[in-house]
Amino acid sequence: MALLELRNVSKIYHLGGEEIRALDDVTLDIEAGEFCSIIGPSGSGKSTLMHILGCLDSPSLGTIKLDGVEIQKASTSQLAHIRNRKIGFVFQFFNLLPKLNVVQNVxxxxxxxxxxxxxxxxRALKALEMVELGNRLKNRPSQLSGGQQQRVAIARALVNDPKIIFADEPTGNLDTHTGEVILELFRNLSRQGRTVMLVTHNPEIAAVTPRRIEIRNGKIADKVDTRLAGLDRLAAAAAKSAAAGAH
Amino acid sequence: MGLWNAIAVGFKEIWAHKFRSLLTMLGIILGVSSLIAMSALVEGMEKGSREALVAVGGLQKFRIESQPVPVEQRHLRDFATGVTLGDVYAIQNNAPEVLKISPEMRMEPSPTLSANGKNFRTWSTAGVWPVQLEMMEHNIEHGRCFNEVDDEQARSVCVIGTGIRDELWGNPEETGKEIIPLGQTLTINGSPFTVIGMFEHYESDQDRKTRLLRKAEEAERLASGLTNAPTGPKRMRGWGGNRRGGFAFWIKNNTVYVPLNTMWIKLLSGQTNTPSDKRLSEMEIKVRDVDKLELALSEIRNVMMVRHRGIEDFNVRTQEDWAEQINVFIKNARLSGGLIAGISLLVGGIGIMNIMLASISERIREIGIRKAVGAGALDIFVQIVVESTVIALIGGIAGVGTSYGLIQLIIAFTTTDNAPIVTVSSMAIAFGASAVIGVLAGLFPALKAARMNVIQSLRYD
Incomplete structure (x- = not known):
């Protein structure tokens, strides 16, 4: 049984009498321990998919099972409870509370x-040790660098020992080097056996994950676009080195 | 989220916006303190009124006085005698519920008193039986009262209140010694009378305290060797020091009593058209049992109606009317005071609601984050209600403190006899009201915050 099972999930918005399908009949399984990315251009529906997977929103149609429990009919309070126990979020803009210090945020x-x-x-101290911030406990978020803030956010996502961690463009607001450090952190989490979902529009970031789900116009693309996922360059590089070896 | 956490977050939030929170609390502070001050004022008034009621004899007592004949009996007015001494004897003999009865014959208009080279026109100069002293709760402090022999022989003797002494011989505070004018001659409209007794000085608790305090200060000043006593002519204090609450006491102090017969023969001779029966200004009656007041009243009414042959030229006035008036007045004062205080509490509550609404729209993103990490709608609701309640409660506590200052201010500005009395129950009610208002003011903003959409509030900038 998969950790997350989506069956024929649609999300429909009504704008001025017009029906907009942000998600259109999506069927998807995510196994426990997977490290997976959701990619797609803005407006493709990848954020909507993440919101539904992350129990921030309910689908209009279809069923969704998290950890064997159907949750498509859950009330907002029940969803809040599920988010609290089973899901950790890491956001592009960190979303730490500015009035609380690092420990309090975690x-x-x-x-x-x-x-x-x-x-x-x-438990907060343990989570902060894990992201190597054990020495900045009393600082306010505004006194930390972007990378440090994102690590606090990751510690917060980990602290309740969730089943699955969602990261929504976690490197989008960071420079390349810091972004790599953060990605490495996620890779480590995956190695420890955690389920991690990366949501991004950046193929290079998506390339670090073994599985990639591409969303286009609210549907899962049948075949991963190798060019979009950056795989063509990897393939080209491999071909090149093979050619070099042949010489 | 536990309640303690919510309260801690509430305090943090208030501390983060100190000035804004203070301004918000100000409404509650004013409301609570005005509620307490109002109730203290009314309480003080009530006590003063009750004291005055007791000073004039309480509910057991009432009075029968002459009144003009009613319109429908105008044709009989030549037969109207008014209240007479004969009525007094008749009631004494025929109304068993009557404990004491005391006739009073006043000089109208009140006469000029002269002694010691000074003239003075007092409140009341009356001819009475000695029983009047018991009736009006008078106590002789110096000398004696006139007795039945003085009355029988119509001797020219009188008993005075301290107010008369103060005016004619000087009061103890100005002269520095207590003058007791026993044996002195006092003329009433020119007729000489000997002062044979003087009443004690009547005053309210409040007056006594003020006087003793002033005395103590004076003694201290003299002891310390400073003699900056006020110089120049004494200022006129006016009627009873312009103090309404002390009026009952002022009247008692400004009384002159002479024997009834003396009044009739020496002062009022020739002023009546019923030489066979002595016409009275009024009679005071005290009943045995206040619970049988109605029975006593009907007995007396029957006797009077028979004697007056059905002519209603008399009027029975009970203190119940007065007591009733006091109650009505207190009720009105309480109602209007409560209304004003209630309105200011309401305004304070609206202020809190306003600031809570501003606060949540400032914290939309915070609410979104809290919800994303697992705060339920109820958690957010409780947090906002607790915050507004904490503001109101701090305001309530500060208001209880401020009320003390407010009452001191009221005392300083109004020289009232009836010192405000702060009761614990009024404090509890005011504090409780602030708590209730805090909760009510938080409900709507809390509901709004709890209903916010997670995704939208996370994206809000």
Missing amino acids: ELPMIYSGIGGKERRE
């Missing part, structure tokens, strides 16, 4: 799952 999800103060602190 503790935030545990406050809503009713974990006591002492255990909260211990």
Whole structure:
């Protein structure tokens, strides 16, 4: 049984009497432990897909099973509960609370799952050690660099030990080098057996994941566009080195 | 999210916007303190009124006085005698519920009193039986009261209140010693009378406290060797120090009593058309049991109707009317005061709601983040309600503190006899009202915040 099962999921918006299908009959399985990316140009529906996968939104049609439980009919409060226990989010703009310091930000999800103060602190410290920020506990987000803020956000996503982590353009607001450090962090998480979903429009980032799901016009593209995913360059490079070897 | 966490977050939020929160609280502070001050004022007034009521004899007592004949009996007015001494005897003999009865014959208009080279026109100069002293709760402090012999022989003796002494011989605070004018001669409209007794000085609790305090300060000043006593002529204090609450006491202090017969023979001779029966200004009656007031009243009414042959030239006035008036007045004061305070609390509540609405639209993104990491609608709702309640409660506590200052301010500006009385229950009610308003003001903003869409609020800038 897959961790996430989508069956014929559609998301339909009505704008001025016109029906817009942001997602159109998507069927998709994501297995536990997968490291996977969702790619597609802006407006393709990849954000909508992530919102539905991440329980931020409910589908208009179709069924979705997370961890064996059907959730397409869940109320907003039930979705909040699921997000709290089973899902971690990392956003492009970090989305840390500016008034709280690093530890308090990481503790935030545990406050809503009713974990006591002492255990909260211990688990937050452990998560911060994992992203190598154990020395910046009392700083406010505004006193940290972009990369550090994103690592705090990752610690926050990890702290409740979720089934799946969603990262929405996690490197979009970072320079190339810092972006690579963050990607390396996700790769490590994947190696530890966590399920990680990267949402991006950047093929080079998508290239780091073993599986790529491409969205176009609200549908999953049958065949991954190698050019878009940057695979053609990899293939070309491989062909080139093979040719060089033949000489 | 636990309640403690919500409260901690609430305090943090208030601390982050200190000035804004203070301004918001100001409405509640004013509301709470005005509610407490209002109730303290009314409480003080009530106490003053009750004191005055007791000072004139309480509910057991009432009065019968002459009144003009009613319109439908105008043709009988030549037979109207008014209240007479004969009526007093008749009631004494025929109304068993009556405990005491005391006739009073006043000089109208009130006469000029002269002594010690000074003239003075007092509130009331009356001829009475000695029983009047018990009736009006008078106590002789110096000398004696006139007795039945003085009355029988119509001797020219009188008993005075301290107010008369103050005017004619000088009051103790100005002269520095207590003058007791026993044996002195006082003329009433020119007729000489000997002062044989003087009442004690009547004053309200508040007046007594003020006077003793002033005395203590004076003694301290003299002891410290400073003699910057005020110089120049004494200022006129006016009628009873312009103090309404002390009026009942002022009247008592400005009383002159002479024996009833003396009044009749020496002062009022020839002023009546019923020489056979002595006409009275009024009579005071005290009943045995206040619960049987109605029975006593009907007994007295029957006796009077028989004696007056059905002519209603008398009027029965009970203190109940007065007590009722006091109650009505207190009720009105409480209602209007409560209304004003309630409105200011309401305005304070609207202020809180306004600031909470501003606060949540400032924190849309924060709410989005909290929801994304797992805060349910209820968590957000509770957080906003707690924040507004915390503001209101801090305002409530500050208001209770401020009310003390407000009451001091009111005392300083209005020299009222009835010192405001702050009751614990009024404080509790005001504080409770602030809590309720805090919760109510938070409901709508909290609902709005709880209903925000996660995705939209995460994207909000």
